[in-house]
Amino acid sequence: MSRPRAEAVVDVAAIRENVAALRAHVGGRDLMAVVKADGYGHGLVESARASREGGATWLGVALLDEALALRAAGDSGPILSWLAVPGERYAAAIEAAVDVAAYTVDQLDEISAAASVAGRPAMVQLKVDTGLGRGGGSLRSWPDIVRHAGELERAGRIRVSGIWSHLAAGDEPGHPANKAQVVAFADALDVGRAAGLDPQHVHLANSGATLTASETWHTMVRPGISVYGLSPLAGGASPVPLRPAMTLVAALALVKTLPAGHGVSYGHTFVTDHETTVGLVPLGYGDGVPRHASNVADVAIDGVRLPIIGRICMDQFVVDLGAVMPLVGDAVVVFGEGHDGSPTADDWARAAQTISYEIVTRIGPRVPRRHVDTGTA
Numbered sequence: 001m002s003r004p005r006a007e008a009v010v011d012v013a014a015i016r017e018n019v020a021a022l023r024a025h026v027g028g029r030d031l032m033a034v035v036k037a038d039g040y041g042h043g044l045v046e047s048a049r050a051s052r053e054g055g056a057t058w059l060g061v062a063l064l065d066e067a068l069a070l071r072a073a074g075d076s077g078p079i080l081s082w083l084a085v086p087g088e089r090y091a092a093a094i095e096a097a098v099d100v101a102a103y104t105v106d107q108l109d110e111i112s113a114a115a116s117v118a119g120r121p122a123m124v125q126l127k128v129d130t131g132l133g134r135g136g137g138s139l140r141s142w143p144d145i146v147r148h149a150g151e152l153e154r155a156g157r158i159r160v161s162g163i164w165s166h167l168a169a170g171d172e173p174g175h176p177a178n179k180a181q182v183v184a185f186a187d188a189l190d191v192g193r194a195a196g197l198d199p200q201h202v203h204l205a206n207s208g209a210t211l212t213a214s215e216t217w218h219t220m221v222r223p224g225i226s227v228y229g230l231s232p233l234a235g236g237a238s239p240v241p242l243r244p245a246m247t248l249v250a251a252l253a254l255v256k257t258l259p260a261g262h263g264v265s266y267g268h269t270f271v272t273d274h275e276t277t278v279g280l281v282p283l284g285y286g287d288g289v290p291r292h293a294s295n296v297a298d299v300a301i302d303g304v305r306l307p308i309i310g311r312i313c314m315d316q317f318v319v320d321l322g323a324v325m326p327l328v329g330d331a332v333v334v335f336g337e338g339h340d341g342s343p344t345a346d347d348w349a350r351a352a353q354t355i356s357y358e359i360v361t362r363i364g365p366r367v368p369r370r371h372v373d374t375g376t377a
């Protein structure tokens, strides 16, 4: 039986087990599994389903379209969507019972207008910028935001179901920004409560803080990358057992021997110094394999590491087969769980000087996802 050119095999059992382990680690608090960007490349609906099975009480997405796709696929549990632009379809969010984020008074007004059309209150989670300097209401505007939200809540237009924030350095436990953000968040909560708000959900922790910082856990944690089995901590360390869910595999397309002194791939950035048997891997940056890993990253065949030689092209790259004598069609593991000596997404991230998030999320639509379930349940 021949294997496909390439596929990303996603083990939903790993997602389920990672979520269960993370939730146990935080003492059974609510857990919002972040499934934005097609579940970090693992498949939106499949990742969401496995997360729910593992005990995720909430799902988090960036875009309302992602939330609505989950509803269309039959997910009926709590979902928060947090990134909007003017003209956002808040009516559709209310209709679909999706919680939305608000960062500004103007957004609250837009949400409130949609609620009056819908004839029922919108569920809103107010986001405060406690130091990330990205999304969320600034600390300066926060008193106005919570005062306005309180008025709209008393008018029956919205229900403030949550107050939340996001960390700048959750993956660096000793970073001084963490302590400052924890304190700023506590203050922002006090300001919100003084304005009459009583949010049921209070959350701050991304994966890094979920793994390392109990003072950030509040009522709920909001992990993303760790759901997929990758740790954002230095060296991929994790106090919680995590198993990478995605394995990127290709079929070896060609085996041939090049003489000594032969250039390999565009620009001849690699030249053989002896007669070399090479293999052609039919994946490239058109599939999301980072060109920055040219001449640096490894793949594996039967657990044996093989270095990439020469530039990674749009559709293909070349590896030095060394003493390995594979057949065309054999499985080339680009990255995966790493248990058999194969590279991990973390290894690729180091080679390409990026983070594992980008390695898995950028695997493109030309690579089919195949979902498997190695669980016994």
Ligand SMILES: *Cc1c(COP(=O)(O)O)cnc(C)c1O
Binding pocket: 034, 036, 082, 166, 205, 206, 207, 208, 222, 223, 224, 225, 226, 232
């Ligand atoms: C992506 C994202 C997360 C998840 O972060 P990880 O580092 O992947 O755990 C949590 N909250 C917000 C607001 C995000 O954008």
